[in-house]
Amino acid sequence: MIFGALITMSWFVLCSLWWVAALTIGIPLTVMLFVSKTFRSSFFSWFFVYIIGPIFQPRTIAPRRKVFQILKDSVSDRDKKVPLEVLEIGVGEGPNLQFYPENCNLTVLDKNKFFESYYAQNAKKFPHISYQRTVIQPAENMNDVADNSLDVVVSTYLHCSCDDSMAVLKEVRRVLKPGGKYVFLEHVCYPANEFGLSIQRLINPIWFLFFNGCTLDRDTAAKIKRAGFSEVICDKYISTDWWMYLVRHQIIGVATN
Ligand SMILES: C[S@@+](CC[C@H](N)C(=O)[O-])C[C@H]1O[C@@H](n2cnc3c(N)ncnc32)[C@H](O)[C@@H]1O
Numbered sequence: 001m002i003f004g005a006l007i008t009m010s011w012f013v014l015c016s017l018w019w020v021a022a023l024t025i026g027i028p029l030t031v032m033l034f035v036s037k038t039f040r041s042s043f044f045s046w047f048f049v050y051i052i053g054p055i056f057q058p059r060t061i062a063p064r065r066k067v068f069q070i071l072k073d074s075v076s077d078r079d080k081k082v083p084l085e086v087l088e089i090g091v092g093e094g095p096n097l098q099f100y101p102e103n104c105n106l107t108v109l110d111k112n113k114f115f116e117s118y119y120a121q122n123a124k125k126f127p128h129i130s131y132q133r134t135v136i137q138p139a140e141n142m143n144d145v146a147d148n149s150l151d152v153v154v155s156t157y158l159h160c161s162c163d164d165s166m167a168v169l170k171e172v173r174r175v176l177k178p179g180g181k182y183v184f185l186e187h188v189c190y191p192a193n194e195f196g197l198s199i200q201r202l203i204n205p206i207w208f209l210f211f212n213g214c215t216l217d218r219d220t221a222a223k224i225k226r227a228g229f230s231e232v233i234c235d236k237y238i239s240t241d242w243w244m245y246l247v248r249h250q251i252i253g254v255a256t257n
Contacts, residue, residue, distance in 0.1 A: 007242055007245060008195055008196065008199070008245075010242075011196075011199055011245045011246065012195075012199055012202075015199055015202050015203040016202070018203060018206055019202075019203070019206060022206050022209075030206075030209065033209040033210065034209060040209065040212050040213075041112045041113075041114050041212055042114045043210075043212075044112065044114075044210070044211060044212035045092075045093075045112055045114035045115045045118065046114075047210065047211075048092065048093070048211075049093050049115075049118050053093070053095075055243055056243075056244075057095050059239065059241050059243060059244055060095070060156075060157075060185075063185050063237050063239075063250055063252055064095070064096060064099055064156060064185065065099065066185075066237070066252050067099075067154075067156065067183055067184070067185040067252050068096070068099035068100070068101075068183075070183050070252065070253070070254050071101075071152060071154065071181070071183045071254075072101055074152075074181045074183070074254050074256075075151065075152065075181065078151075080103065081103075083103050083104065083105045083130065084101070084103060084104045084105065084151050084152060085105050085107075085149065085150045085151045085152070086100070086104050086105065086106050086107070086150065086151065086152045086153070086154060087106075087107045087108070087109060087145060087150050087152075087153045087154070087175060088106065088107075088108045088109070088153075088154040088155065089108075089109045089110075089139040089142075089153060089154070089155045089158055089168070089172070090109070090110055090111075090139065090155050090156070090157070090158030090161075090162070091108035091109065091110050091115070091119060092110060092112075092115050092118075092119070093115055093118035093119050093122050094108070094118075094119045094122040094123055095156075096154065096156055097122060097123060097125070097126040097129060098125075098126060100126070100128070100129050102128055103130075104129055104130065105130050105132050106129050106130065106131055106132060107132040107133045107134075107135065107145070107150075108131075108133075108134050108135070109134075109135040109136075109137055109139060109142060109145070110134075110135075110136065111136070111137065111138040111139070112136075112212070113136045116134060116136065119134065120134075138162070138163070139155075139158065139162060139168040139171060139172075140162065140163060140164050140167035140168050140171060141167070141171065142171050142174075142175060145171075145175045146175070147174055147175065148174075148175070148176070148177050148178065149175055149177070150175050150176050150177060150180055151176075151177060151180050151181070152176075152180060152181050152182075152183065153172045153175065153176055153180070153181075153182045153183075154182075154183050154184075155172075155182075155183075155184050155185075155186075156184070156185040156186075157185065157186060157187060158184075158186070159184075159186050159218060159220040159223070160186065160187055160214045160215055160216070160218055160220070161211065161212060161213040161214040161215070162213075163213070165218070165220060165223045166223060166227065169182075169223065169224060169227035169228075170227070170228075172227075173227065173228060173229065173257055176257040177257070178257060179256065179257060180256075180257045181254050181255070181256060181257070182224075182229065182254065182255040182256075182257070183253070183254045184220075184224065184251070184252070184253055184254075184255070185237075185250065185251070185252050186218075186220045186221075186250060186251050187216075187247035187248075187249065187250050188218060188219060188220050188221060188249050188250065188251055189216070189217040189218060189219055189249065190217070190248075190249055191249075196245070196246075196248070196249075197217060199245075199246070200216035200217045200246060201216075201217055203216070203246065204216055204217065207246075216246055216247070220251060221234050221251045221253075224253070224255055227255070229255035229256055229257060230256050230257065231255065231256040232253060232254075232255045232256075233253050233254050233255075234251050234252075234253035235251065235252050235253060236249070236250070236251060237250040237251065237252050238250070
């Protein structure tokens, strides 16, 4: 209890200092992030790969493993010789590639073109995947992906930063075959009675700029549940790591089209 309060207090102080820094010595960067969407996207891809990645990625291996176990379990009754048609939306630099099973035809999509070179470099490390296409498009409007064409759609930590989750989910349902699976992993809001929610809301405006639209206090589970899937299984995952405080509440699940 005391330990938990100390962690919360440390993050309250840290977030307050972040505000002060962003509005004083960091003001040129803050202004650039505020005025230019292109700069924000380019800065974010660099920041996410080189600064946040080394902190965030090792701490998300456990939930990523879980989500890919769900993927494997939910397609276990298929003929293994037929390739699995998969689309990953919001692929970033491709931190999930290591978890894909053999015999996947993988198409990836991201709205941020500045991730493409990081992704292309990373993809070379995983030759067990059959790479199909890289699509640069918002998941709210995936014109380049045909109706009923995929067995599985994957997203990890996407809904926090998309403009319209319900539009994304509608598109996911359109591109999935009937009975196809949408597997997801997302960080979400703290419960309403926890102080962590106030800290998420305190830092949201600055976080939004540095993390290219990421919003910490979204309730993505509720949106997935009302998107019209025939079945949604959604579990909670709570990280106890100090570094993950702002994104500690997560959801992992699978929705059937
Ligand atoms: C926080 S990063 C997560 C990257 C990666 N999926 C992971 O698990 O680490 C969010 C990614 O989703 C992408 N993204 C956000 N909103 C999107 C949208 N509406 N359509 C496509 N990509 C989107 C961002 O460009 C970024 O690459």
